[in-house]
Amino acid sequence: MRSGYRKDPDLTDEATYEGVRSLSRRGLLRLTAGAGAGLAAGAGGALAAAPAEAAAGIVKPLPPELFIEHGTNAEMRWEAMRGQGLLTPADRFFVRNHVATPLIDARTWRLKLWGSGLRGAPTEERPVEFSYADLLRLRAETITAFIECTGNGRGFYTAQQGQAVSGTPWRLGGVGVARWRGVRLSTVLRLAGLTREAVDILPRGLDAEYVDKGENLGRVRRPLPVAKAMKDVLLAYEMNGAPLPPDHGHPVRLVVPSWTGIASIKWLGDVQVAAEPLFSPWNTRFYRLFGPGHPEEGSAPLTRTNVKSAFELPWDAPLPARAHVLRGRSWSGSGRIRRTEVSVDGGATWRPARILDRHPNPRGWVRWEFPWTPRTAGRYELLARSTDETGASQPATAPYNTLGYLFGAVVRHPVTIA
Numbered sequence: 001m002r003s004g005y006r007k008d009p010d011l012t013d014e015a016t017y018e019g020v021r022s023l024s025r026r027g028l029l030r031l032t033a034g035a036g037a038g039l040a041a042g043a044g045g046a047l048a049a050a051p052a053e054a055a056a057g058i059v060k061p062l063p064p065e066l067f068i069e070h071g072t073n074a075e076m077r078w079e080a081m082r083g084q085g086l087l088t089p090a091d092r093f094f095v096r097n098h099v100a101t102p103l104i105d106a107r108t109w110r111l112k113l114w115g116s117g118l119r120g121a122p123t124e125e126r127p128v129e130f131s132y133a134d135l136l137r138l139r140a141e142t143i144t145a146f147i148e149c150t151g152n153g154r155g156f157y158t159a160q161q162g163q164a165v166s167g168t169p170w171r172l173g174g175v176g177v178a179r180w181r182g183v184r185l186s187t188v189l190r191l192a193g194l195t196r197e198a199v200d201i202l203p204r205g206l207d208a209e210y211v212d213k214g215e216n217l218g219r220v221r222r223p224l225p226v227a228k229a230m231k232d233v234l235l236a237y238e239m240n241g242a243p244l245p246p247d248h249g250h251p252v253r254l255v256v257p258s259w260t261g262i263a264s265i266k267w268l269g270d271v272q273v274a275a276e277p278l279f280s281p282w283n284t285r286f287y288r289l290f291g292p293g294h295p296e297e298g299s300a301p302l303t304r305t306n307v308k309s310a311f312e313l314p315w316d317a318p319l320p321a322r323a324h325v326l327r328g329r330s331w332s333g334s335g336r337i338r339r340t341e342v343s344v345d346g347g348a349t350w351r352p353a354r355i356l357d358r359h360p361n362p363r364g365w366v367r368w369e370f371p372w373t374p375r376t377a378g379r380y381e382l383l384a385r386s387t388d389e390t391g392a393s394q395p396a397t398a399p400y401n402t403l404g405y406l407f408g409a410v411v412r413h414p415v416t417i418a
Protein backbone atom coordinates (compact mmCIF):
# COMPACT_ATOMS: atom_id res chain seq x y z
CA MET A 1 0.00 0.00 0.00
CA ARG A 2 1.20 3.43 -0.80
CA SER A 3 1.11 5.91 2.00
CA GLY A 4 -1.81 8.25 1.47
CA TYR A 5 -1.54 9.34 5.06
CA ARG A 6 -0.40 12.97 4.63
CA LYS A 7 -2.84 13.97 1.89
CA ASP A 8 -5.93 13.34 4.02
CA PRO A 9 -7.80 16.26 5.56
CA ASP A 10 -7.19 17.04 9.21
CA LEU A 11 -9.45 14.42 10.63
CA THR A 12 -8.63 15.20 14.21
CA ASP A 13 -10.85 18.25 13.62
CA GLU A 14 -14.37 17.39 14.75
CA ALA A 15 -16.21 19.18 11.93
CA THR A 16 -14.05 17.66 9.18
CA TYR A 17 -14.47 14.29 10.77
CA GLU A 18 -18.26 14.52 10.81
CA GLY A 19 -18.25 15.80 7.24
CA VAL A 20 -16.14 12.95 5.94
CA ARG A 21 -17.92 10.32 7.93
CA SER A 22 -21.58 11.09 7.54
CA LEU A 23 -23.18 9.95 4.33
CA SER A 24 -25.90 11.59 2.35
CA ARG A 25 -29.05 9.54 2.70
CA ARG A 26 -28.96 8.72 -1.00
CA GLY A 27 -25.35 7.58 -0.83
CA LEU A 28 -26.09 5.45 2.16
CA LEU A 29 -29.01 3.69 0.51
CA ARG A 30 -27.04 3.02 -2.65
CA LEU A 31 -24.11 1.56 -0.72
CA THR A 32 -26.31 -0.53 1.50
CA ALA A 33 -28.23 -1.93 -1.44
CA GLY A 34 -24.99 -2.80 -3.21
CA ALA A 35 -23.54 -4.46 -0.16
CA GLY A 36 -26.73 -6.37 0.50
CA ALA A 37 -26.85 -7.78 -3.02
CA GLY A 38 -23.23 -8.87 -2.86
CA LEU A 39 -23.80 -10.51 0.47
CA ALA A 40 -26.85 -12.42 -0.63
CA ALA A 41 -24.82 -13.97 -3.43
CA GLY A 42 -21.72 -14.58 -1.34
CA ALA A 43 -22.89 -15.73 2.05
CA GLY A 44 -26.16 -17.23 0.92
CA GLY A 45 -24.47 -19.31 -1.75
CA ALA A 46 -21.96 -20.73 0.70
CA LEU A 47 -24.69 -21.58 3.18
CA ALA A 48 -26.87 -23.30 0.63
CA ALA A 49 -23.96 -25.44 -0.55
CA ALA A 50 -22.79 -26.46 2.92
CA PRO A 51 -23.75 -30.00 3.86
CA ALA A 52 -25.84 -30.32 7.03
CA GLU A 53 -23.03 -32.15 8.84
CA ALA A 54 -20.36 -29.56 7.89
CA ALA A 55 -17.27 -29.59 10.10
CA ALA A 56 -17.62 -28.07 13.51
CA GLY A 57 -18.34 -24.42 12.96
CA ILE A 58 -17.13 -23.95 9.38
CA VAL A 59 -19.72 -22.75 6.88
CA LYS A 60 -18.12 -23.49 3.51
CA PRO A 61 -17.92 -27.01 2.09
CA LEU A 62 -14.70 -28.87 2.96
CA PRO A 63 -14.31 -31.46 0.20
CA PRO A 64 -11.65 -34.00 1.23
CA GLU A 65 -9.66 -33.40 -1.96
CA LEU A 66 -9.10 -29.79 -0.89
CA PHE A 67 -8.96 -29.94 2.92
CA ILE A 68 -7.70 -31.88 5.91
CA GLU A 69 -9.98 -31.22 8.88
CA HIS A 70 -8.53 -30.60 12.32
CA GLY A 71 -11.41 -30.07 14.77
CA THR A 72 -12.69 -26.50 14.31
CA ASN A 73 -9.96 -25.85 11.70
CA ALA A 74 -9.40 -26.95 8.10
CA GLU A 75 -6.04 -27.11 6.41
CA MET A 76 -5.55 -26.73 2.65
CA ARG A 77 -4.08 -29.69 0.82
CA TRP A 78 -1.11 -28.37 -1.11
CA GLU A 79 -2.03 -30.19 -4.34
CA ALA A 80 -5.03 -27.83 -4.40
CA MET A 81 -2.64 -25.00 -5.41
CA ARG A 82 -1.37 -26.89 -8.46
CA GLY A 83 -2.37 -25.03 -11.60
CA GLN A 84 -3.62 -22.02 -9.64
CA GLY A 85 -2.40 -18.48 -10.19
CA LEU A 86 -0.83 -16.41 -7.46
CA LEU A 87 -3.95 -16.38 -5.30
CA THR A 88 -5.52 -19.06 -3.16
CA PRO A 89 -9.20 -19.24 -4.19
CA ALA A 90 -11.56 -18.78 -1.24
CA ASP A 91 -12.98 -22.30 -1.72
CA ARG A 92 -9.63 -23.78 -0.66
CA PHE A 93 -8.26 -21.13 1.72
CA PHE A 94 -7.48 -22.66 5.13
CA VAL A 95 -9.76 -21.85 8.06
CA ARG A 96 -8.47 -21.37 11.58
CA ASN A 97 -11.33 -20.89 14.04
CA HIS A 98 -10.92 -20.82 17.81
CA VAL A 99 -14.65 -21.43 18.11
CA ALA A 100 -17.08 -21.30 15.17
CA THR A 101 -17.87 -19.04 12.24
CA PRO A 102 -20.55 -16.54 13.30
CA LEU A 103 -23.04 -15.28 10.71
CA ILE A 104 -23.06 -11.50 10.90
CA ASP A 105 -25.40 -9.16 9.05
CA ALA A 106 -23.34 -6.38 7.47
CA ARG A 107 -26.36 -4.05 7.56
CA THR A 108 -26.56 -3.96 11.35
CA TRP A 109 -22.86 -4.52 12.04
CA ARG A 110 -20.86 -1.66 13.56
CA LEU A 111 -17.16 -1.26 14.15
CA LYS A 112 -16.66 0.32 17.58
CA LEU A 113 -13.52 2.16 18.64
CA TRP A 114 -12.91 3.28 22.18
CA GLY A 115 -10.24 3.84 24.81
CA SER A 116 -7.67 6.18 26.31
CA GLY A 117 -5.71 6.50 23.06
CA LEU A 118 -8.55 8.32 21.30
CA ARG A 119 -9.42 11.98 21.69
CA GLY A 120 -11.99 12.41 24.45
CA ALA A 121 -11.31 8.83 25.55
CA PRO A 122 -14.64 7.35 24.39
CA THR A 123 -15.79 4.47 26.55
CA GLU A 124 -16.73 0.98 25.47
CA GLU A 125 -20.36 1.91 26.19
CA ARG A 126 -20.17 5.09 24.07
CA PRO A 127 -17.64 4.27 21.35
CA VAL A 128 -16.94 5.91 18.00
CA GLU A 129 -18.86 3.85 15.45
CA PHE A 130 -18.51 3.03 11.77
CA SER A 131 -21.09 1.14 9.75
CA TYR A 132 -20.26 -1.12 6.81
CA ALA A 133 -21.51 1.61 4.48
CA ASP A 134 -19.23 4.14 6.23
CA LEU A 135 -16.24 1.93 5.46
CA LEU A 136 -17.29 1.38 1.84
CA ARG A 137 -17.41 5.12 1.40
CA LEU A 138 -13.80 5.63 2.52
CA ARG A 139 -10.97 5.31 0.02
CA ALA A 140 -10.38 1.65 -0.80
CA GLU A 141 -6.97 0.00 -0.91
CA THR A 142 -6.03 -3.40 -2.27
CA ILE A 143 -3.15 -5.56 -1.14
CA THR A 144 -2.09 -9.08 -1.96
CA ALA A 145 -0.81 -10.77 1.17
CA PHE A 146 -0.51 -14.16 2.78
CA ILE A 147 -2.16 -15.08 6.04
CA GLU A 148 -0.35 -17.90 7.78
CA CYS A 149 -1.13 -19.59 11.07
CA THR A 150 1.69 -19.42 13.63
CA GLY A 151 1.30 -23.17 14.05
CA ASN A 152 1.65 -23.91 10.32
CA GLY A 153 4.00 -26.91 10.00
CA ARG A 154 3.56 -27.81 13.69
CA GLY A 155 2.98 -31.48 12.88
CA PHE A 156 6.60 -31.78 11.71
CA TYR A 157 7.97 -31.11 15.20
CA THR A 158 6.59 -34.57 15.95
CA ALA A 159 6.65 -36.30 12.54
CA GLN A 160 10.14 -35.10 11.59
CA GLN A 161 11.85 -34.26 14.88
CA GLY A 162 10.14 -36.69 17.28
CA GLN A 163 9.14 -33.88 19.67
CA ALA A 164 5.84 -33.59 21.52
CA VAL A 165 4.15 -30.21 21.12
CA SER A 166 0.59 -29.09 21.84
CA GLY A 167 -1.81 -27.68 19.27
CA THR A 168 -3.21 -28.55 15.87
CA PRO A 169 -0.72 -30.75 13.95
CA TRP A 170 -0.86 -28.80 10.68
CA ARG A 171 1.34 -29.88 7.80
CA LEU A 172 2.08 -26.87 5.56
CA GLY A 173 -1.49 -26.01 4.52
CA GLY A 174 -2.16 -23.39 7.19
CA VAL A 175 -1.36 -20.58 4.75
CA GLY A 176 -3.00 -18.82 1.82
CA VAL A 177 -2.51 -15.73 -0.31
CA ALA A 178 -5.45 -13.52 -1.24
CA ARG A 179 -6.15 -10.13 -2.72
CA TRP A 180 -7.71 -8.15 0.09
CA ARG A 181 -9.65 -4.94 -0.44
CA GLY A 182 -10.76 -2.58 2.24
CA VAL A 183 -9.85 0.55 4.13
CA ARG A 184 -6.54 1.25 5.77
CA LEU A 185 -6.80 0.84 9.50
CA SER A 186 -4.77 4.04 9.85
CA THR A 187 -7.52 6.00 8.10
CA VAL A 188 -10.18 4.76 10.51
CA LEU A 189 -7.96 5.24 13.57
CA ARG A 190 -7.32 8.84 12.57
CA LEU A 191 -11.01 9.45 11.88
CA ALA A 192 -11.73 8.07 15.35
CA GLY A 193 -9.35 10.60 16.89
CA LEU A 194 -6.11 8.72 17.46
CA THR A 195 -3.81 10.65 19.80
CA ARG A 196 -0.02 10.78 19.90
CA GLU A 197 -0.13 9.00 23.24
CA ALA A 198 -1.71 5.83 21.79
CA VAL A 199 0.68 2.87 21.85
CA ASP A 200 -1.40 -0.30 21.46
CA ILE A 201 -4.72 -1.30 20.00
CA LEU A 202 -6.77 -4.38 20.89
CA PRO A 203 -8.96 -5.62 18.04
CA ARG A 204 -11.59 -8.13 19.16
CA GLY A 205 -13.68 -10.61 17.18
CA LEU A 206 -17.44 -11.14 17.36
CA ASP A 207 -17.16 -14.93 17.50
CA ALA A 208 -18.14 -16.68 20.75
CA GLU A 209 -15.95 -16.61 23.85
CA TYR A 210 -13.07 -19.06 23.76
CA VAL A 211 -12.91 -21.64 26.53
CA ASP A 212 -9.47 -23.19 27.04
CA LYS A 213 -9.37 -26.29 29.26
CA GLY A 214 -12.44 -25.12 31.17
CA GLU A 215 -11.29 -21.53 31.50
CA ASN A 216 -13.23 -18.81 29.68
CA LEU A 217 -10.69 -16.47 28.09
CA GLY A 218 -13.29 -14.19 26.53
CA ARG A 219 -13.53 -13.25 22.89
CA VAL A 220 -10.51 -13.63 20.58
CA ARG A 221 -8.42 -10.48 20.80
CA ARG A 222 -4.76 -9.73 20.38
CA PRO A 223 -2.91 -6.47 21.02
CA LEU A 224 -1.24 -4.82 18.04
CA PRO A 225 1.25 -1.95 18.35
CA VAL A 226 -0.02 1.34 16.94
CA ALA A 227 3.16 1.54 14.84
CA LYS A 228 2.18 -1.59 12.88
CA ALA A 229 -1.49 -0.59 12.82
CA MET A 230 -0.56 2.70 11.12
CA LYS A 231 1.90 1.11 8.68
CA ASP A 232 0.18 -1.40 6.41
CA VAL A 233 -2.85 -2.96 8.12
CA LEU A 234 -6.12 -3.25 6.24
CA LEU A 235 -9.74 -3.41 7.42
CA ALA A 236 -10.68 -5.87 4.68
CA TYR A 237 -14.22 -6.34 3.38
CA GLU A 238 -13.32 -8.17 0.14
CA MET A 239 -11.28 -11.29 -0.59
CA ASN A 240 -10.27 -12.03 -4.19
CA GLY A 241 -12.88 -9.62 -5.56
CA ALA A 242 -15.90 -10.89 -3.60
CA PRO A 243 -17.38 -9.88 -0.24
CA LEU A 244 -15.41 -11.51 2.56
CA PRO A 245 -16.87 -15.02 3.03
CA PRO A 246 -18.31 -15.93 6.46
CA ASP A 247 -15.42 -18.22 7.41
CA HIS A 248 -12.81 -15.58 6.64
CA GLY A 249 -14.31 -12.81 8.73
CA HIS A 250 -17.45 -11.42 7.13
CA PRO A 251 -18.22 -8.56 7.11
CA VAL A 252 -14.82 -7.09 8.06
CA ARG A 253 -11.50 -8.53 9.25
CA LEU A 254 -8.04 -7.20 9.83
CA VAL A 255 -5.28 -8.17 7.44
CA VAL A 256 -1.94 -7.64 9.15
CA PRO A 257 0.61 -8.34 6.40
CA SER A 258 3.69 -10.45 7.17
CA TRP A 259 2.63 -11.05 10.76
CA THR A 260 1.49 -14.23 12.33
CA GLY A 261 -2.15 -15.12 11.46
CA ILE A 262 -3.62 -14.44 14.90
CA ALA A 263 -3.00 -10.72 14.33
CA SER A 264 -5.54 -10.74 11.48
CA ILE A 265 -8.65 -10.72 13.67
CA LYS A 266 -11.77 -11.91 11.83
CA TRP A 267 -15.36 -10.71 12.37
CA LEU A 268 -13.94 -7.54 13.84
CA GLY A 269 -16.34 -5.98 16.34
CA ASP A 270 -14.41 -3.43 18.34
CA VAL A 271 -10.97 -1.96 18.74
CA GLN A 272 -9.70 -0.63 22.04
CA VAL A 273 -7.08 2.06 21.53
CA ALA A 274 -4.88 2.63 24.56
CA ALA A 275 -2.24 5.02 25.80
CA GLU A 276 -0.64 2.14 27.67
CA PRO A 277 0.50 -1.36 26.62
CA LEU A 278 -2.29 -3.93 26.36
CA PHE A 279 -2.36 -7.62 27.17
CA SER A 280 -4.61 -10.58 26.42
CA PRO A 281 -4.03 -14.34 26.59
CA TRP A 282 -3.24 -14.13 22.86
CA ASN A 283 -0.04 -12.17 23.50
CA THR A 284 0.88 -13.61 26.91
CA ARG A 285 -0.10 -17.27 27.18
CA PHE A 286 -0.19 -18.02 23.44
CA TYR A 287 1.86 -16.83 20.47
CA ARG A 288 5.15 -16.59 22.32
CA LEU A 289 7.94 -19.19 22.38
CA PHE A 290 8.05 -21.27 25.55
CA GLY A 291 10.46 -23.99 26.64
CA PRO A 292 14.22 -24.52 26.95
CA GLY A 293 16.15 -21.35 26.17
CA HIS A 294 13.15 -19.07 26.71
CA PRO A 295 12.25 -17.03 29.79
CA GLU A 296 9.53 -18.33 32.11
CA GLU A 297 7.02 -15.84 30.68
CA GLY A 298 8.02 -16.82 27.14
CA SER A 299 9.70 -14.88 24.34
CA ALA A 300 8.45 -11.51 23.14
CA PRO A 301 5.03 -11.84 21.42
CA LEU A 302 5.51 -13.31 17.94
CA THR A 303 5.17 -10.93 15.03
CA ARG A 304 6.70 -11.77 11.63
CA THR A 305 6.48 -15.30 10.29
CA ASN A 306 9.57 -17.21 9.09
CA VAL A 307 10.66 -18.67 5.74
CA LYS A 308 8.77 -21.69 4.41
CA SER A 309 8.55 -23.70 1.20
CA ALA A 310 5.97 -26.23 0.00
CA PHE A 311 5.57 -28.53 -2.99
CA GLU A 312 2.23 -28.47 -4.80
CA LEU A 313 2.00 -32.23 -4.41
CA PRO A 314 -0.14 -34.61 -2.40
CA TRP A 315 1.52 -35.88 0.75
CA ASP A 316 2.91 -39.34 -0.06
CA ALA A 317 2.18 -38.70 -3.74
CA PRO A 318 2.32 -41.71 -6.02
CA LEU A 319 4.14 -40.59 -9.20
CA PRO A 320 4.88 -42.49 -12.42
CA ALA A 321 8.56 -43.01 -13.33
CA ARG A 322 8.82 -40.37 -16.05
CA ALA A 323 9.79 -36.72 -16.50
CA HIS A 324 8.11 -34.37 -14.00
CA VAL A 325 8.15 -30.67 -13.35
CA LEU A 326 7.92 -30.24 -9.59
CA ARG A 327 6.19 -27.03 -8.57
CA GLY A 328 5.98 -25.19 -5.31
CA ARG A 329 5.83 -21.88 -3.49
CA SER A 330 7.91 -20.12 -0.85
CA TRP A 331 7.17 -17.18 1.42
CA SER A 332 8.55 -15.21 4.36
CA GLY A 333 7.26 -12.62 6.79
CA SER A 334 10.53 -10.73 6.42
CA GLY A 335 10.23 -9.95 2.72
CA ARG A 336 10.89 -11.24 -0.77
CA ILE A 337 12.15 -14.72 -1.48
CA ARG A 338 15.49 -14.47 -3.27
CA ARG A 339 16.44 -18.10 -3.85
CA THR A 340 14.95 -21.58 -3.68
CA GLU A 341 16.88 -24.84 -3.88
CA VAL A 342 15.53 -28.36 -4.21
CA SER A 343 16.99 -31.72 -3.22
CA VAL A 344 15.57 -34.99 -4.57
CA ASP A 345 18.07 -37.21 -2.72
CA GLY A 346 17.05 -36.56 0.86
CA GLY A 347 19.23 -33.46 1.26
CA ALA A 348 22.58 -34.79 0.00
CA THR A 349 22.72 -32.50 -3.03
CA TRP A 350 20.85 -29.31 -3.90
CA ARG A 351 20.13 -27.50 -7.15
CA PRO A 352 18.44 -24.14 -7.70
CA ALA A 353 14.75 -24.11 -8.58
CA ARG A 354 13.54 -21.69 -11.24
CA ILE A 355 11.64 -18.80 -9.66
CA LEU A 356 8.63 -18.04 -11.87
CA ASP A 357 7.62 -14.65 -10.47
CA ARG A 358 9.99 -11.98 -11.70
CA HIS A 359 8.87 -9.35 -9.21
CA PRO A 360 8.21 -11.20 -5.97
CA ASN A 361 5.69 -9.61 -3.64
CA PRO A 362 7.31 -9.10 -0.23
CA ARG A 363 3.96 -9.86 1.44
CA GLY A 364 3.04 -12.82 -0.74
CA TRP A 365 4.77 -15.92 -2.05
CA VAL A 366 6.80 -16.85 -5.10
CA ARG A 367 6.13 -19.79 -7.38
CA TRP A 368 9.01 -21.99 -8.53
CA GLU A 369 9.56 -25.12 -10.58
CA PHE A 370 12.15 -27.86 -10.76
CA PRO A 371 12.38 -30.52 -13.48
CA TRP A 372 12.89 -34.04 -12.17
CA THR A 373 13.09 -37.39 -13.92
CA PRO A 374 13.31 -40.19 -11.36
CA ARG A 375 14.95 -43.30 -12.88
CA THR A 376 14.22 -45.95 -10.28
CA ALA A 377 11.05 -46.95 -8.49
CA GLY A 378 10.79 -46.49 -4.74
CA ARG A 379 10.26 -43.94 -2.03
CA TYR A 380 11.90 -40.52 -2.24
CA GLU A 381 12.00 -37.46 -0.04
CA LEU A 382 11.77 -34.12 -1.80
CA LEU A 383 13.16 -31.08 0.01
CA ALA A 384 12.86 -27.38 -0.82
CA ARG A 385 14.52 -24.55 1.03
CA SER A 386 14.48 -20.82 0.42
CA THR A 387 16.29 -17.69 1.43
CA ASP A 388 14.61 -14.31 1.76
CA GLU A 389 15.93 -10.81 1.14
CA THR A 390 17.21 -10.49 4.73
CA GLY A 391 19.35 -13.63 4.22
CA ALA A 392 17.10 -15.72 6.47
CA SER A 393 16.94 -19.31 5.29
CA GLN A 394 15.50 -22.67 6.30
CA PRO A 395 17.53 -24.84 8.68
CA ALA A 396 17.49 -28.66 8.76
CA THR A 397 15.95 -28.61 12.25
CA ALA A 398 13.49 -26.16 13.80
CA PRO A 399 14.30 -24.97 17.33
CA TYR A 400 11.85 -26.63 19.71
CA ASN A 401 9.17 -24.69 21.57
CA THR A 402 6.40 -26.30 23.61
CA LEU A 403 3.52 -24.82 21.61
CA GLY A 404 5.07 -25.81 18.27
CA TYR A 405 5.11 -22.39 16.65
CA LEU A 406 7.16 -21.20 13.68
CA PHE A 407 8.25 -24.53 12.20
CA GLY A 408 10.66 -23.09 9.63
CA ALA A 409 12.87 -26.12 8.97
CA VAL A 410 13.05 -27.83 5.59
CA VAL A 411 10.16 -30.28 5.26
CA ARG A 412 10.90 -33.76 3.89
CA HIS A 413 8.06 -34.44 1.46
CA PRO A 414 7.61 -38.16 0.71
CA VAL A 415 6.68 -39.39 -2.78
CA THR A 416 6.59 -42.90 -4.20
CA ILE A 417 7.75 -43.56 -7.73
CA ALA A 418 5.94 -46.53 -9.25
Ligand SMILES: Nc1nc2c(c(=O)[nH]1)N[C@H]1C(S)=C(S)[C@@H](COP(=O)(O)O)O[C@H]1N2
Pocket: 093, 094, 095, 096, 097, 098, 099, 147, 148, 149, 150, 204, 205, 206, 207, 220, 247, 248, 249, 260, 261, 262, 263, 264, 265, 266, 267
Ligand atom coordinates in the same frame (compact mmCIF):
# COMPACT_ATOMS: atom_id res chain seq x y z
N1 LIG B 1 -12.13 -13.49 15.67
C1 LIG B 1 -11.19 -14.38 15.34
N2 LIG B 1 -10.18 -13.98 14.55
C2 LIG B 1 -9.22 -14.86 14.17
C3 LIG B 1 -9.24 -16.19 14.64
C4 LIG B 1 -10.34 -16.61 15.44
O1 LIG B 1 -10.48 -17.76 15.84
N3 LIG B 1 -11.30 -15.67 15.77
N4 LIG B 1 -8.20 -17.03 14.30
C5 LIG B 1 -6.94 -16.36 13.99
C6 LIG B 1 -5.90 -17.26 13.51
S1 LIG B 1 -5.08 -18.13 14.70
C7 LIG B 1 -5.55 -17.30 12.19
S2 LIG B 1 -4.25 -18.25 11.69
C8 LIG B 1 -6.30 -16.56 11.15
C9 LIG B 1 -6.84 -17.50 10.10
O2 LIG B 1 -7.56 -16.84 9.10
P1 LIG B 1 -8.47 -17.67 8.09
O3 LIG B 1 -9.36 -18.58 8.89
O4 LIG B 1 -9.21 -16.68 7.28
O5 LIG B 1 -7.54 -18.49 7.22
O6 LIG B 1 -7.38 -15.84 11.70
C10 LIG B 1 -7.13 -15.25 12.96
N5 LIG B 1 -8.25 -14.41 13.34
Ligand SMILES: [Mo]
Pocket: 096, 148, 149, 150, 151, 261, 262
Ligand atom coordinates in the same frame (compact mmCIF):
# COMPACT_ATOMS: atom_id res chain seq x y z
MO1 LIG C 1 -3.30 -19.18 13.71
